[in-house]
Amino acid sequence: MSTLSNSAVPAVDVPAVDIRSVGRIFPGRKGASVTALDNVSLTVAPGEFVSLIGPSGCGKSTLLRLIADLDVPTSGNIRVFGKPARQARIDQDYGIAFQQAGLLPWRTVTGNIELPLELHGVDRPGRRARAAELIELVGLTEFAGSYPDQLSGGMQQRVAIARSLAERPSLLLMDEPFGALDEMTRERMQNELVRICAETAAAVVFVTHSIPEAVFLSNRVVVMSPRPGRIRRVVPVGLGAMRDRGEDLREDAGFFRSLSTVRDLLHGDDGPAIGAPRGVETR
Structure with missing residues (x-):
């Protein structure tokens, strides 16, 4: 059985994610096809937080799945570290x-976090030590022996995030992890994620429909067009380091400037329309 060890730290000049001219076409009925992504290129640096936002059906989740090797591109290529x-x-x-x-x-909080380590042959002491470390990181120490049905939705998501960190990845891929939560819980989870990212220094690619969430969390926000999904623009968010981001950031003038920029891009080049594009939250 193997013991737990830190992942190798990638060289600083090697991107966490390097997407080159990626397209994804899905075959349809009677010879028809759907182009989900068209000529998408994007680089994510180590330790950088990048959000993907756009109308429903623009290919955000498809792109995340391609990075994760849960699907393969029709054209172009993707490299991770x-x-x-x-x-x-x-x-x-x-x-x-x-x-x-x-x-x-049927697994406790500890058991759920240990699962990927168990599947990859980490011995029991190593699993327990790493799970305890992560449970403390996400603030659930007193719930280590609890089962999922004894936890709130926000607590369950904290366990899921802890599980995703179990093998000390240098990259987190997150597909609307807070989308099903109420607004107050969602903001608390955003604060938690900022803290966790500051402590782990992992790069993050984060899919969301919420403009405020994208701006609050990100170093850059990638605004995508309606299908076929293309990158309309990449918006730098100059709100400082993760470790310095707190609740008061949501009242910062820079936060509102970035919010307006992303919102206007989602409305299209012809200026703001009445109402946001379907599937995008402006709250």
Whole structure:
């Protein structure tokens, strides 16, 4: 049985994610096809937080799945820390969190966090030590022996995030992990994620429909067009380091400037329309 060890730290000049001219076409009925992504190129630096935002159906989740090697591009290529996406998956270079926590109901908080370590042959003492470390990181020490049905939705998502960090990935891929939460819980989870990212220094690619969430969390926000999904613009968010971001940031003038920029881009080049594009939250 193997013991737990830190992942190798990638060279600083090697991007966490390097997407080159990626397209994804899905075959349809009677010979028709759907172009989900068209000529998408994007680089994410180590330790950088990048959000993908756009109308429903613009290919955000498809792009995340391609990075995660849960699907393959029709054209172009993707490298994760200099490796093909498939090799990065095999090497456990990234962790994944989805909108639904996906916890196993018969396992405790500790047991759920230990699962990926167990599947990869980490011995019991190593699993327990790492799970305890992560449970403390997400603030659930007193719930280590609890089962998922004894936890709130926000607590379940904290467990899911802890599980995604179990193997010390250098990259987190997150697909609307807070989308099903109420607004107050969602903001608390955003604050938690900022703290966790500051402590782990992992790069993050984060899919969201919420403009305020994207701006609050990100170093850059990638605004995507309606299908076929293309990158309309990448918006730098100059709100400081993760460790310096707190609740008062949501009242900062820079926060509102970035919010307005992203919102206007989502409305299109012809200026703001009445109401936001379907599937995008402006709250």
